[in-house]
Amino acid sequence: MYRILKKTYLTPTVVRMEIAAPLAARNALAGQFVILRADEEGERIPLTIADHDAERGTVTVIFQVVGGATMALEAKREGDFVATLAGPLGMPTPVEGLKKVAVVGGGVGCAIALPVVKRLFELGAETTSIVGFRTAELAILEQEFLRYSSRFFLTTDDGSKGERGNVCAPLSRLLAAGERFDAVFAVGPLVMMKYVAETTRPYAVKTIASMDPIMIDGTGMCGCCRVTVDGKMKFACVDGPDFDAHQVDFDEAIARLKTYEPIEARARERHCNLYRAASQQAPARTKREEE
Amino acid sequence: MANFNMSNFKHTMPARDPSKRCSDFMETTLGYDENAAMEEARRCIRCKARPCTEGCPVKVRIPEFLALVSEGKFEEAYQVVLQTNCLPAVCGRVCPQETQCEGRCTRGVKGEPVAIGRLERFVADFHLAHSVKEAVRPAFNGHRVAVVGSGPAGLACAGDLAKMGYGVTIFEALHTAGGVLVYGIPEFRLPKSIVRSEVEALRALGVEIVVDAVVGKSFTLSSLLNEWGYEAVFLGTGAGLPRFMGIAGENAKGVFSANEYLTRVNLMRAYEENAETPVYRARHAIVVGGGNVAMDAARCARRLGAEVTVVYRRSREELPARREEVEHAEEEGISFRFLSNPTEILTDGQRNVVGVLCTEMELGEADASGRRAPVEKKGSLFRLDADCVIMALGTSPNPLIPRTTEGLSSGRRGEILADEGGRTSLKGVFAGGDAVTGSATVILAMGAGKRAARSIDEYIRNQ
Numbered sequence: 001m002y003r004i005l006k007k008t009y010l011t012p013t014v015v016r017m018e019i020a021a022p023l024a025a026r027n028a029l030a031g032q033f034v035i036l037r038a039d040e041e042g043e044r045i046p047l048t049i050a051d052h053d054a055e056r057g058t059v060t061v062i063f064q065v066v067g068g069a070t071m072a073l074e075a076k077r078e079g080d081f082v083a084t085l086a087g088p089l090g091m092p093t094p095v096e097g098l099k100k101v102a103v104v105g106g107g108v109g110c111a112i113a114l115p116v117v118k119r120l121f122e123l124g125a126e127t128t129s130i131v132g133f134r135t136a137e138l139a140i141l142e143q144e145f146l147r148y149s150s151r152f153f154l155t156t157d158d159g160s161k162g163e164r165g166n167v168c169a170p171l172s173r174l175l176a177a178g179e180r181f182d183a184v185f186a187v188g189p190l191v192m193m194k195y196v197a198e199t200t201r202p203y204a205v206k207t208i209a210s211m212d213p214i215m216i217d218g219t220g221m222c223g224c225c226r227v228t229v230d231g232k233m234k235f236a237c238v239d240g241p242d243f244d245a246h247q248v249d250f251d252e253a254i255a256r257l258k259t260y261e262p263i264e265a266r267a268r269e270r271h272c273n274l275y276r277a278a279s280q281q282a283p284a285r286t287k288r289e290e291e
Numbered sequence: 292m293a294n295f296n297m298s299n300f301k302h303t304m305p306a307r308d309p310s311k312r313c314s315d316f317m318e319t320t321l322g323y324d325e326n327a328a329m330e331e332a333r334r335c336i337r338c339k340a341r342p343c344t345e346g347c348p349v350k351v352r353i354p355e356f357l358a359l360v361s362e363g364k365f366e367e368a369y370q371v372v373l374q375t376n377c378l379p380a381v382c383g384r385v386c387p388q389e390t391q392c393e394g395r396c397t398r399g400v401k402g403e404p405v406a407i408g409r410l411e412r413f414v415a416d417f418h419l420a421h422s423v424k425e426a427v428r429p430a431f432n433g434h435r436v437a438v439v440g441s442g443p444a445g446l447a448c449a450g451d452l453a454k455m456g457y458g459v460t461i462f463e464a465l466h467t468a469g470g471v472l473v474y475g476i477p478e479f480r481l482p483k484s485i486v487r488s489e490v491e492a493l494r495a496l497g498v499e500i501v502v503d504a505v506v507g508k509s510f511t512l513s514s515l516l517n518e519w520g521y522e523a524v525f526l527g528t529g530a531g532l533p534r535f536m537g538i539a540g541e542n543a544k545g546v547f548s549a550n551e552y553l554t555r556v557n558l559m560r561a562y563e564e565n566a567e568t569p570v571y572r573a574r575h576a577i578v579v580g581g582g583n584v585a586m587d588a589a590r591c592a593r594r595l596g597a598e599v600t601v602v603y604r605r606s607r608e609e610l611p612a613r614r615e616e617v618e619h620a621e622e623e624g625i626s627f628r629f630l631s632n633p634t635e636i637l638t639d640g641q642r643n644v645v646g647v648l649c650t651e652m653e654l655g656e657a658d659a660s661g662r663r664a665p666v667e668k669k670g671s672l673f674r675l676d677a678d679c680v681i682m683a684l685g686t687s688p689n690p691l692i693p694r695t696t697e698g699l700s701s702g703r704r705g706e707i708l709a710d711e712g713g714r715t716s717l718k719g720v721f722a723g724g725d726a727v728t729g730s731a732t733v734i735l736a737m738g739a740g741k742r743a744a745r746s747i748d749e750y751i752r753n754q
Contacts, residue, residue: 043567086503221531222551255642263569
């Protein structure tokens with residue numbers, strides 16, 4: 001059992017939780033994830049470590065409320081416990097030796113992009129952050145990105161904040177203007193990462209995508225997180241989650257993510273009804289963002 | 292002199308009606324009652340050679356325990372089994388007795404062997420139902436040992452060390468102790484309440500169990516020895532890494548490793564109504580492989596409503612699964628395509644599985660394993676329709692610890708290299724079970740865990 005120390009809403013559907021988990025906090029590095037389970041009967045889900053404090057023994061996760069498992073997690077309050085938190089899992093993001101880097105985050109993926117930016121900044125790299133959201137209300141972590149970025153670009157699909165369009169536009173401009181990055185990190189929806197990869201491909205810039213497939217154990221046992229990279233089968237949980245974006249089969253990954261879609265829709269319904277009945281005093285939060 | 296039962300047949304063990312059991316997850320077989328157990332035990336003629344004990348990887352004193360059963364001394368019989376086997380309720384259910392104790396039984400020369408497995412299960416179940424005696428916690432000898440992994444190897448090693456007085460901590464990566472006994476073997480073959488009782492029995496001996504602890508990630512192996520005060524470590528990390536065939540379509544929607552499918556069903560209990568964890572509800576599932584895991588996956592898929600076909604590249608005679616599992620699977624309406632091997636998984640435009648292309652095989656010369664190697668028949672392609680394919684092709688040792696531990700030698704398949712006593716290339720580090728041998732059986736893993744416990748004891752005494 002792991003106690004939730006702090007819970008805040010970044011948007012009505014994006015939640016940040018700081019959880020006491022000394023074992024996972026001890027050796028965590030940017031890019032690694034934890035497997036978390038809200039309740040004893042809950043589903044095991046992977047969540048990237050958004051921040052951690054080894055001394056206090058805490059791990060911070062940021063998640064979007066999209067399905068049954070995240071709804072169950074969101075229903076928890078400060079002082080409540082989650083049943084499982086195991087980690088840190090996966091390989092850390094390879095940041096050593098990089099001098100000039102662009103980090104591209106999309107939607108709630110920005111929560112995962114931020115610790116990478118922070119780590120690069122601490123290592124003295126020149127960091128360009130490009131973050132994109134559907135609309136102004138969904139924009140998160142702007143101040144944090146500004147703090148750790150040499151340059152910062154924000155886009156929204158509808159133009160309600162920052163530049164109108166998607167993250168590939170500023171990236172494309174920078175590359176066309178002759179910017180030469182040691183690496184570009186893409187963290188966000190699969191479609192976004194796919195287009196970031198296509199944007200950088202002509203410039204042969206090393207581009208790394210942070211994959212977030214379905215997982216159960218997170219230790220290499222189930223194989224449901226398998227990703228095709230350069231024609232070879234890789235397990236995101238132990239070989240990743242970061243892979244060469246120019247080699248990842250994104251179309252396959254997009255299809256695989258939908259494996260349980262019909263079942264998950266039913267789970268969402270169940271949770272909605274359940275929590276509507278159970279939590280009159282909780283803040284309004286049943287509105288959910290469709291990606 | 293005992294009055295032997297000279298029937299050539301085993302006393303039948305009652306099983307639930309296949310048409311009923313194939314839609315739920317309750318245990319398939321019901322076990323012997325006291326009379327049946329005593330009758331069956333009287334079939335043992337107490338031959339001098341004791342081939343049964345020789346055939347047992349942990350050398351259970353089988354004739355002795357059978358004699359006690361025949362006299363109705365069930366608890367005493369259980370205590371005899373327990374001396375060498377700390378998981379009798381599990382082994383009685385899942386051991387491949389036909390190739391071990393029962394395979395060597397003298398009664399088996401003319402007729403069926405004594406039903407040793409069923410009797411082992413009977414005495415263990417009798418004990419669980421009747422025992423009131425509190426476990427005696429041995430006095431702590433001042434030495435602490437870490438055990439990584441709570442599957443059969445880890446549990447056996449921890450149990451033996453605890454009985455010797457060691458302070459034992461088991462570190463388990465998942466949220467429940469039991470390893471393959473909880474994530475792999477289904478409820479209808481091994482009720483989870485039995486695994487829980489066995490784990491509780493270890494706790495009663497003073498063994499501490501830490502779940503959600505991924506050694507090699509949460510902390511390293513060397514930190515256990517250098518920072519945490521453990522004098523030795525046993526690695527019983529199992530063979531968790533699933534194998535795939537490397538054929539086209541294998542990453543389509545609807546293709547699963549048996550590990551994934553079984554973990555969802557068993558550990559996460561996805562078969563229950565309103566389960567939080569989803570499992571794919573197939574109409575027609577194809578299970579590739581012929582081992583116990585393939586039978587487990589097939590029978591789970593059947594219970595979840597699928598028509599199931601097991602595709603195996605050798606013939607019925609070579610099936611590595613326990614005979615009883617194959618029989619149960621067939622009773623439940625699972626069909627088999629022998630001498631067939633998938634060459635491609637067929638998909639629709641949305642990458643959903645729609646079928647499997649297979650080729651017929653024939654058996655050629657015996658290969659390194661002693662079995663006749665399957666050879667492809669030219670021009671024999673055929674198609675099976677399916678919306679789900681489960682790959683049960685065996686597993687390789689989990690690579691997490693070898694990858695993160697300097698100086699720990701491992702082999703070509705990622706197996707940790709260890710000698711007969713479990714000693715690895717690192718001082719104070721021992722290993723056993725599937726992590727060393729690749730996927731094998733519960734009882735072999737237990738045997739390895741027990742041998743390692745003796746080596747650890749010897750190692751610490753000589754420090």
